[in-house]
Amino acid sequence: MPKRRFLIVCHDADTDGCFNLDDLPGSGGRIDVAARCVVAGLLISYGVRKDAEILLFFQRGPRPGLTIRISGDRVKYLNPDERSTAALIRNAILKHKNAGVLESSPGVQVFRSDLETLLKTGRNVYYLKEDGIPAENFVFPEDEILFLLGDHRDLTADEESIVMKYARAKLNLSPLSLYSEHCITIIHNILDRKFSGSPVPENRN
Amino acid sequence: MPKRRFLIVCHDADTDGCFNLDDLPGSGGRIDVAARCVVAGLLISYGVRKDAEILLFFQRGPRPGLTIRISGDRVKYLNPDERSTAALIRNAILKHKNAGVLESSPGVQVFRSDLETLLKTGRNVYYLKEDGIPAENFVFPEDEILFLLGDHRDLTADEESIVMKYARAKLNLSPLSLYSEHCITIIHNILDRKFSGSPVPENRN
Numbered sequence: 001m002p003k004r005r006f007l008i009v010c011h012d013a014d015t016d017g018c019f020n021l022d023d024l025p026g027s028g029g030r031i032d033v034a035a036r037c038v039v040a041g042l043l044i045s046y047g048v049r050k051d052a053e054i055l056l057f058f059q060r061g062p063r064p065g066l067t068i069r070i071s072g073d074r075v076k077y078l079n080p081d082e083r084s085t086a087a088l089i090r091n092a093i094l095k096h097k098n099a100g101v102l103e104s105s106p107g108v109q110v111f112r113s114d115l116e117t118l119l120k121t122g123r124n125v126y127y128l129k130e131d132g133i134p135a136e137n138f139v140f141p142e143d144e145i146l147f148l149l150g151d152h153r154d155l156t157a158d159e160e161s162i163v164m165k166y167a168r169a170k171l172n173l174s175p176l177s178l179y180s181e182h183c184i185t186i187i188h189n190i191l192d193r194k195f196s197g198s199p200v201p202e203n204r205n
Numbered sequence: 206m207p208k209r210r211f212l213i214v215c216h217d218a219d220t221d222g223c224f225n226l227d228d229l230p231g232s233g234g235r236i237d238v239a240a241r242c243v244v245a246g247l248l249i250s251y252g253v254r255k256d257a258e259i260l261l262f263f264q265r266g267p268r269p270g271l272t273i274r275i276s277g278d279r280v281k282y283l284n285p286d287e288r289s290t291a292a293l294i295r296n297a298i299l300k301h302k303n304a305g306v307l308e309s310s311p312g313v314q315v316f317r318s319d320l321e322t323l324l325k326t327g328r329n330v331y332y333l334k335e336d337g338i339p340a341e342n343f344v345f346p347e348d349e350i351l352f353l354l355g356d357h358r359d360l361t362a363d364e365e366s367i368v369m370k371y372a373r374a375k376l377n378l379s380p381l382s383l384y385s386e387h388c389i390t391i392i393h394n395i396l397d398r399k400f401s402g403s404p405v406p407e408n409r410n
Contacts (some may be wrong), residue, residue, distance in 0.1 A: 004317050019220075021227075022226075022227065022288070023288055024288070025284070025285075025286050025289075031284075031289070032285070036285075040387065043384070044381050044382060044383055044384065044387075045357070045381075045382040045383055045384055046382065047381075049384075079229075079230065079239075080237070080241075080384060081229055081230050082236040082237070082286060082288070083227070083229070083288070084230075084289070091390040116385040128291060136398070152250075173394065173399065174394055174398065175397055175401035176249050176397055177250040177251065177252075178249055178250055178394075179248070179249070179250055179285060182245065182249075182390045182394075184392065185387045185390045186390065186391065186394050189378065189379055189383075189387075189391050189394075191381065192379050192380055192381055193341070193380065195219065196380035198392075
């Protein structure tokens with residue numbers, strides 16, 4: 001059962017943390033997408049995926065490169081709704097004062113990085129993209145996988161050229177173009193079925 | 206390519222429409238689950254699934270049996286975020302005055318019904334449930350399918366006995382117990398791949 005990590009390139013999400021929880025798509029620069037990716041990546045019914053990790057890589061605003069890492073094996077206070085997940089993200093952004101790695105709440109770390117540095121942490125990087133090869137027939141490594149995907153916007157050509165230096169393959173999940181959070185749900189399901197027989201994750205919180 | 210309909214039994218969602226958009230899980234009786242099911246069922250990246258329909262069957266509050274039908278081929282003002290989707294649902298609840306079928310906004314209809322009547326509208330009913338047979342190997346009918354699933358709670362024994370009078374099979378999607386909206390995403394993906402010509406996974410490893 002490979003550890004599953006998801007790196008989401010958030011193009012518009014702002015890094016000043018001043019967004020309004022009542023208007024996540026607008027004031028938050030589509031922070032709603034980031035929140036849904038966190039939930040899809042880490043939560044199942046009455047449990048947390050202990051073997052999963054989300055990396056939100058924020059591009060815009062005063063602190064481009066701000067990165068939030070949420071680890072399934074340690075996260076607390078994560079619920080399935082968008083608003084409370086966005087509040088957890090906002091808390092991380094607001095607490096970070098530009099210095100090193102801060103743990104803003106249990107299992108939520110915030111730091112600054114760049115795309116290449118983040119990709120170098122991935123032992124087996126796969127890029128989820130419409131023009132990839134079908135993921136459902138793919139033979140995945142069994143130790144650790146880092147899936148990279150965009151948010152509501154595709155990667156830029158520059159971003160893609162960095163990613164392709166590290167990606168072992170581009171993987172396609174559907175004949176349709178899907179939301180990022182739905183891609184995460186589908187790739188989890190492929191791996192859950194492929195590596196079934198695993199223990200059920202423990203209860204959360 | 207079958208038309209896909211999803212009937213979600215919402216056990217706790219209130220039917221007085223007085224819930225607070227700032228507290229969907231609490232005040233709304235997990236209306237957040239219903240909102241996410243609508244998005245998973247109807248939206249893809251930059252598009253609506255014209256061949257899909259969501260039925261939210263609300264059980265609680267002053268008007269049990271209140272049902273909201275959202276049709277992909279006609280819906281407007283549907284966005285991917287939870288709050289605005291919940292507002293669309295709340296608008297439907299508030300506008301309905303107990304009489305017949307009301308179209309509260311384009312593609313959103315509200316009426317009162319019961320579970321058995323709703324199931325009778327399904328030409329091919331399948332019940333998504335952990336103890337079913339694997340969906341990825343299943344041969345689906347090509348005309349129309351009605352998938353039934355619970356929200357954050359399982360169906361009661363009484364509900365299940367009604368469902369099993371109409372269901373052609375129970376289908377399982379994962380070795381894990383998943384959120385309802387994630388189940389919808391996965392079943393859509395199976396059908397998207399099945400009816401696009403690309404193969405679905407043959408077997409669990």
